[in-house]
Amino acid sequence: MQALKLTLLFLFSFTLAKTQTKISGVLKTTKGIKVANANISLKNSYDGASTDSTGRFAFTTTASGAVTLIYSALNFERDSVQINLDHGNLILNLVIKEAMNQLQTVSISAGSFIAGDGKKGAILSSLDIATIAGSRADIFAALQTLPGAQTSFSESGLFVRGGAASETKTYFDGMLVKSPFNATVPDQASRGRLSAFLFKGTSFSAGGYSAQYGQALSSALILESTDLPEKTTTGISLLSVGGGVDQNIRFKNSSITIGGYYYNLSPVYSIIKQHFDYVKAPESTGGNIQYKLKTSPTGMFKIYASYGRTKLALYRANIDTPATPNYFSNHNFNIYLNSTYKEYFGNSWKLESGIAYNKDKDSGLMTVNDYSRQDHLLEGKATVTKSFGQLSNFKFGTETFNTGRLESLNGLARAYNDQISSGFAETDLFLTQKIVVRLGLRGEYSSYLKKYNLAPRSSLGFKTSAHAQLSFAYGRFYQNPEDEYLVIKPTDFEHADHYILKYEINTPDRNFRIEGYYKDYNRLTKINNGNPDNSGSGYAKGFELFWRDKKSIRNADYWLSYSFLDTKRDFRDFPMMATPSFAAKHTVSVVYKHFIESLHTQFGGTYSFASGRPYVNPNNPVYLADKTQNFNSLSLNVSYLTHVLKQFSVLYLNINNVPGFKQVYGYQYSANGLNRQALVPAAKRDFLIGIMITIGDDTFVR
Amino acid sequence: MKTLMKSITLLLVLISFNSFAQNAGPKFIQATKSGLELIANAKGAEDYLKAENHFERIAAVETKEWLPSYYAAYCNLYAGYMTADKELKDQYWDKALLEIDKADALSSNNSEIYALKGALQFMKMSVDPRTRMYLIGESAGSLEKAATLNPENPRIYFIRGQDVFYTPEAFGGGKVKAKSLLESAIAKFAIFKPANTIDPNWGAESAKALLAQCK
Secondary structure, three states, X not given: OHHHHHHHHHHHHHHHOOOOEEEEEEEEEOOOOEOOXXXXXXXXXXXXXEOOOOOEEEEEEOOOOEEXXXXXXXXXXXXXXXXXXXXXXXXXXXXXXXXOOHHHOOOOOOOEEEEEXXXXXXXXXXXXXXXXXXXXXXXXXXXXXXXXXXXXXXXXXXXXXXXXXXXXXXXXXXXXXXXXXXXXXXXXXXXXXXXXXXXXXXXXXOOOOOOOOOOOXXXXXXXXXXXXXXXXXXXXXXXXXXEEEEEEEEOOOXXXXXXXXXXXXXXXXXXXXXXXXXXXXXXXXXXXXXXXXXXXOOOEEEEEEEEEEEEEEXXXXXXXXXXXXXXXXXXXXXXXXXXXXEEXXXXXXXXXXXXXXXXXXXXXXXXXXXXXXXXXXXXXXXXXXXXXXXXXXXXXXXEEEEEEEEEEEOOEEEEXXXXXXXXXXXXXXXXXXXXXXXXXXXXXXXXXXXXXXXXXXXEXXXXXXXXXXXXXXXXXXXXXXXXXXXXXXXXXXXXXXXXXEEEEEEOOOEEEEEEEEEXXXXXXXXXXXXXXXXXXXXXXXXXXXXXXXXXXXXXXXXXXXXXXXXXXXXXXOOOOOEOOOOOOXXXXXXXXXXXXXXXXXXXXXXXXXXXXXXXXXXXXXXXXXXXXXXXXXXXXXXXXXXXXXXXXXEEEEEEEOOOOOOOOOEEEEOOOOOOEEEEOOOOXXXXXXXXXXXXXXXOOOO | XXXXXXXXXXXXXXXXXXHHOOOHHHXXXXXXXXXXXXXXXXXXXXXXXHHHHHHHHHHHHOOOXXXXXXXXXXXXXXXXXXXXXXXXXXXXXXXXXXXXXXXXXXXXXOHHHHHHHHHHHHHHHHHOOOOOOXXXXXXXXXXXXXXXHOOOOHHHXXXXXXXXXXXXXXXXXXXXXXXXXXXXXXXXXXXXXXXXXXXXXXXXXXXXXXXXXXO
16 A cells, blocks of 8 residues: 555656756857857746856756747847757857847948937037037037037138038928028127027038938038927026027927017127127017927927017228228018928838928118118928838938029119929948948939039948947038029039048047048139139048047036148139138137036036138238137136026026137228228127026926 | 545645646746845846846746836846946846836836836936936826826835935935935835735835935
């Protein structure tokens, strides 16, 4: 009896204790490097193990027969092998392939500088742009601290790699903005119209940009607007120059933002001595409205409309007859509309479409002459993107602009109108995770010039190590001559060829880049006896360095830019090839930001240096052979974070040119060449003080 | 004979129990418990990754259970805390966010899932606050949803308290503000009873430790 019991027990326990198989081994990369923390598992079973620091693993299983062994690890491609558990213990040598890791995947990078929130390849954030000392939240001033851009204070816009300001174009959600600057005072740069806070991404390309962007010879500034605001909030800003209010209203899938501002510089001008004798200090009013609708989980419709009006009047010194200064008045009126729609179809198609309208009107009195100028642009654009493979895509689209100018002097008017129609196609081909090729083609037809152009674009990226990349770009870029020449008569497209070579190392806390370029300009507009033609040409070559470090100094962040530029061109009214007045050979910028937690304050400083710029001296037989003194500027800002009436607030102070460096942009000569006057900033030093209050949110984020 | 019968019955019971264990129930619970033990004994990032792999293996089999993906995300959250390398932190937390989305797909409107998601979004922000400010809003949104789904979930208050604790005072954070949040977290931990032995029940000790630093 007892024996039977034992036998039975033995039998049962035998069936209970299934055979155990031990699986062990080592996991390595294709290059033989051991992979730690990988997951080894059997399909349809909990059994498995993690690899240790030497890539080894071991576990037992009660499974039997043919099974699938799966192995996976972060940054590697999941793989599997078939094994049979019926022949005892197994020792495996597994090899795993490296996977596409977003951080280590090559990108299209030549020529471009990306600032954006949560964006791959972004070097700066939108907040970085807004808080650069001296820039006073102006995107264009902020970008002048980046390599490739000149410090320009006497003319609005970005002068990039030897190009004139008109060769840099601004795009708002892919749509060209014809008049991105505020009303201009003679020989002074003015701010951009579009607030830095409208955008979540800024891509500043100093060359070699995508075939999606046309009508820009030197540079493309690509601005991407924010999506729905998180909350319903009210923002109030009170500045020494005026104030503004904006109301964000957030609904479940949509939002409305309504904003308005009023600026009047006369109180400030009564304190800070101005170079000009103002009859009426600049006074502006304006407003904007935005509506954003999430049409589906992946679709977005946006509309932005703004209106602005500025008035000013002043006397400028008259070098020829000092007793009678020159009168200048300007009344500017600007409306801008931008509406875009974006949606994904299936899992690989994307449609982007938009319509934009811009009208900018200046009128006033110049000495004794009545002048008026009205620019307009109506644009429609549609782009379709098809993604394929893991990262590659192909896009094509079409775009049409109706653009022109109407100007008059003392009642005599002239105008031109042009319809520029274009089509483009481009592919980003990832040959491997480490090599990407972009090939694009853009064609344009101008109804006014009655001419076609065809522009090839290409860019190449090659990842040399986990954090380093080498890039090359070549492209041809066409642009219509400036409005002031087109209004005289139609000529031909101007064009430039860009060759760019770049090497960069990017880690989360530090960025280093060096970029060299050569640009060949042809068919630039020249004026011969008041008649424009396309006989101009030029070149620009140089290199740039950029270094940013967020880590070495606690709570501090700084970046350094250096640009070397060698350029000559024969255009406009130049009698010969010469370095234009907007090109300094050496440009240096240092931007420093330091947050002191105990003081709730961020301190910022920006130092800019530019070597002397050429100017025309009629007494020197060589054209543009004289140079101004070097340019130096040091600006400081302080932002104190606090609460006013329990609402989150920022108290802000910015002082430009703190040490009062003497800054000369150039010289103006009297007709007889005997007298000259320096072109200088509007004021030696300048300050801005203000408070920004956010109601409806107790954190810094808006 | 009687003893024999008894033995056989016992054996039969044991066998049936054994075969029953082949189904999801107890085996799943047992595996989850041993995973939680790995977490409890974890000392560094590697230990959390080991636990994460364990939960990943369970998740691969139990395609209807949300807990394995939830705990895998939790392990990645802690692996990220214990890693200095910012790129690795980012990768662990990116993976955790994918896992938490997987959990959400299996158990929609789950307060625990949204609480953990909120914690992850906040940590993603902390890697590079200047460029990721927008994640503060997203994190607050997830935690708010978690609170709407179950205002008694103590982890929401703990996570909020933790976030505020590590946010500079100037940006609306600080110890003073964190204190009241952590106190309410501890009050809620005291009365919180998980539905079963494997449901989320973490955070009470950490909340107490953090509160001690507020004094």
